[in-house]
Amino acid sequence: MDQRLTPELLLYGYRHGIFPMADPRDGDAVYWFDPDPRAVIPLDAFHVPKSLARLVRKGTFEVVTDRDFEGVMRACADRAETWISEEIIQAYVALHRLGHAHSVECRRHGRLAGGLYGVALGGAFFGESMFHRERDASKVALVHLVERLRRGGFVLLDTQYLTPHLARFGAIEIPRAEYRRRLAAALRIDARWQV
Incomplete structure (x- = not known):
């Protein structure tokens, strides 16, 4: 597809x-x-290791949403090899301004320590990327993301590909046809992003 990315094309x-x-x-x-x-994390089967649950309860990080969406994207892109180009950043920042792309940010002493971003559409959340500058910060962000998705009525958390890291949280692979069925059902739901 040889078109420039726009929010409309992304959606x-x-x-x-x-x-x-x-x-x-x-x-x-x-x-x-x-x-x-396709990899997904079933929201009703999300697994939080005990040590991570303790860290979340401890409140080591201040967890906020959408405070620095572009900063999260740029931090995710800050690696030796990345698929997050400047065009991708600009398109998703525009999508964020329209209320469809969101970030969960872990901060400590006012600084961004880790986080993730993705796209919300209907009852589906499409996780795009995560990063950490401090140990476990991205994991804490993921726990908070799932909590917000559950509260908001979301039914699908798409992680695109299965990694060993995501498998520890309960991520599974499903056939494309099953994913399409779940996606169609999720798009009919009027879920709400929780701040």
């Missing part, structure tokens, strides 16, 4: 089960992906 893609990533070698070309199988 069209997510509604149809596809998402963009820039070529990590040069960042100029953006490609659309539709993995089969």
Whole structure:
């Protein structure tokens, strides 16, 4: 697809089960992906290890949402090889301004220690990327994300690909056809992002 990314194009893609990533070698070309199988975290089976639950209760990090969406994106992109190009950042920041893209941020002493961002559409949340500058900060952000999604009436947490890190929290792979069925059902739900 040789179109510049716009919020409208992003929303069209997510509604149809596809998402963009820039070529990590040069960042100029953006490609659309539709993995089969697809990874999701079932919200009712989300697993929080005991040590992480203790850390969350301890309140080591101040957890906020949408305070510095662009900063979270740039922190996620700050690695040797990234699929988050400047075009991707600008498109998602525009989507954030329209109320469809959100960040969960862990802060300590006023500084961004970790976080994640993604796209909310209907009852689906599409997790895009996470980062940490302090140990376990991204994990704490994920716990808070799931809590907010449950409270807001979301039914689908799409993580795109399965990683060992996400598998520890209960992420599973499902066939593309099953993902499409769950996506269609989620898009009919009027969920609310919880601040």
